[in-house]
Amino acid sequence: MNEMIIIVLVLFGALLALLASGVWVAVTLIVVGFIAIAAFTPSPPDSLLAITVWDHSWNWALTALPLFVWMGEILTRSRLSQDMFSGLAPWLSWLPGRLLHVNIIGCSVMAAVAGSSAVTAATIGRMSLPELKKRGYSESMSLGTLAGAGTLGLLIPPSIMMIVYGIVTQQSIARLFIAGLIPGLVIISLFMGYVIIWSLINRDKMPPNDIRMSFMEKLWNSRRLIPVIVLIVLVIGSIYTGFATPTEAATIGVLGALGLAWVSRTLTLRSFLDGLMGAMRTSCMITFIIAGASFLAIGMAFTGIPAALAAWVEGLGLSTWMLLVMLTLIYIVLGCFLEGASMIVLTASIALPMIQAAGLDPIWFGIYLIIVVEMSQITPPVGFNLFVLQGMSGRDLMVIARSAFPFFMVMILGIVVLATWPGLVTFLPDLMMNR
């Protein structure tokens, strides 16, 4: 155990030092992965580096990322995303927090399409950040809601993480998908609740609310929402009618967005190329970090730290609640280094038996794990939603992390809620898949 602590400290120190000194995130991850393998294992780092980076860069599930980012670019460059906000504004004018809720709802809808949190945050963020800024909303709340709600991409089906967990632990993926729905709603409500409370306390930080419209005016104004609604129906519909897989649906989103831009006469060769190049740069930035993170993850796997940590907890013989607290703390620490899928793969098969011994349901644990992984997306230094939003907003990683912190705490509250009433997770799958 002592040796493990030294390894953790060395790696964590190197990670922080490199990041703080301005080395690019992806490069830093590669260096730390290299240190892990070269210094603490007998394996050859060079071949492992090349192969790992290669294997993770041509992952089919990842192809949805650039496509959805592209869709967002097209919508932003046409008038469509602007129209969406104009259409929604009157309907939300009574709700404290107003258009900030669009981030949360938008991410939830996007989450029903995309299986990853980076995609969700990137697509919605690309459209909403400029609009919210234009309208004078608090920057830290705009970023925070996006960072937090963007993680819902993992909890609301379809979800790459649930598939990973299901296959690693031999649990039903269909059950997990259904089980994610209510917890998803719980977390969405908690996020919205936080936004409401925040904006009631900080009235001075909200832009003035001067929309006075009759119901009919609102309705007429909502015609602007039609194109976006058509697009959403098209993308979600293509998945749930079995026309396309979730990955393929991304392409339908791109085609749909191009079609709408063309209909609204904002599609020019220039805007098409600008959008394509912009999408390429954003997705290049993200996938480069994913490649770096994959190498760090395999470095961690070779050192055996995650497994050792889980084994250590098992040895403590804790009560159910203490076990959950302990696991959550460990996952928060691991979440600083690792991206989501690696966290699940490296720990799930060790943690699950403990959980079952403590009398908890494996599906429940799956959902818990997904939420913990969601939290890791917004904790520095390695948090993908932070990276995505830094790329989108140009604000510093730590600034975004601070904006996202309240939402991190809200997710912890979400875990407490689900641990207190585990039925929230298991009720729906038991009802719908009664065998």
Next chain:
Amino acid sequence: MRRFLDTLYLLSGYLAAFFLMMIAVLVVAQVAARFFGVIFESTETGGFCLAASTFLGLAHTLKRGCHIRVSLFIHKARGATRKAIELWSTGVATVVMGYVTWAATHMVYESWFYEELSPGMMAVPIWIPQLGMLLGCAIVTIAFADEFCRIACGAEAAYQEQSETALSDDDSTSARVAPQRADGIASHNRLERGRAS
């Protein structure tokens, strides 16, 4: 030399964008093929296009300031300290990406030597798509070295000059979108914005 390098980064960026578009094209082909009951698999080729797009785009993305790093301390530093930090970060990046390029060369050579084929229905010799990774890593290594030299010579780093983001203060995003109509909400928006800022 300067023109040659800039053209190199830009061309590889265009190539990356092309491969991104190819993902969409391949997926459309796959969905259409399924619809008409023809077998066409884009899972692998789509993945290869993604890899090519990622790596070939690296240098261009760097030059446009889109690769991210923690800038909290960098922005506070001035003068010689700032220069030292930039030299350190570009220097580390040059060495690391050079190492990755070297490792990738070895990998591509082995894939070629062992005649490894992709497992899917296309049976692509795996060294061909891997070449995209090698090429992209080599170009970004050059780009980092290029930045290192520029900074050493006292010039501004290119990656700081052009960064364009959704929250950038010149409001370039709203300038890019089509002109707003002066009815209802659009004018109201401008009002709301005017008051807030």
Next chain:
Amino acid sequence: TEWVMASGYADDNFHTRNLRALIADVEELSGGEFKIQLHSNGTLIKLDGIRRAVQSNQVQIGEIRLGVYGNEDPMYILDSIPFLANGYDRAWALKEAQMPYFEKMFARLGLMPLSFSPWTGQGFYTKNEINSLEDFKGQRARVYSKTTAKMGEMLGFETTTLPFSEIPQAFATGLIDALFTSPQTGIDIQAWDNTNHYTVVGALNTKNAVIVNQRAFNRLPDAHKQALLEAGKRASKRGWEYSEQAFKDQLQVLRDKGMKVKDAPEEVMTRLHEISKVLIEDWRVAASPEAIEVLDAYLASQ
């Protein structure tokens, strides 16, 4: 000596249990001096990356699924032709016939095959009961290779290609209706969530192989080499036993989960025999003369 081993299957999968037994044998035969540390379930290297990982000595030993590499040499997928080597005895005979070829083939890659273990027989997961070939009509089946595509089409399925990870979703949304695979894979993806019937065909046992890095092996002291080879022999035998037992157990698991398990109707089996002939001819066209010799030697022995 201490080696690292990578495998891509869950801990209670019979392949992984066999690996643990192999490791125990090695340790015992070497008097406790030769230890192998197993990382199962893809925790170290993902299944499809293990061959390369062993080749470049990232790990010294690992388990691979031969069928993945069928594009490189048809020998890898000879065992996926239905009714060529049905039943565990014929599957063993086929493995023996393939062995010298495999040894040479892996040697060129810097590898050494240590042991083989067969997957269980295969069958169709479908939503509706299968009573005749008619029942396949209009059903969409997932295929993943030219061979499976051809087989699916000849059975009357509409076929579609899908990556493994998208299968559960594809079932749920109706993108596919049928899957031809082993009971184990069905259990891995909890096939009972989406299908009601498992129609057992048997017919073929594809193989996994445990491979060893040749240079790492050469560096072992002689006693350890002997221990490893002996443990490998035992592992192959045990693999066959485990698989046969697992087939029965797993069919029971499917029944316990509420699936209707029954043998394929005569008509389907007859059609599969016809398909077998076609696939063998296709295989001959793609294979090298040395590979064809292996097939002929096997067929002559039967």
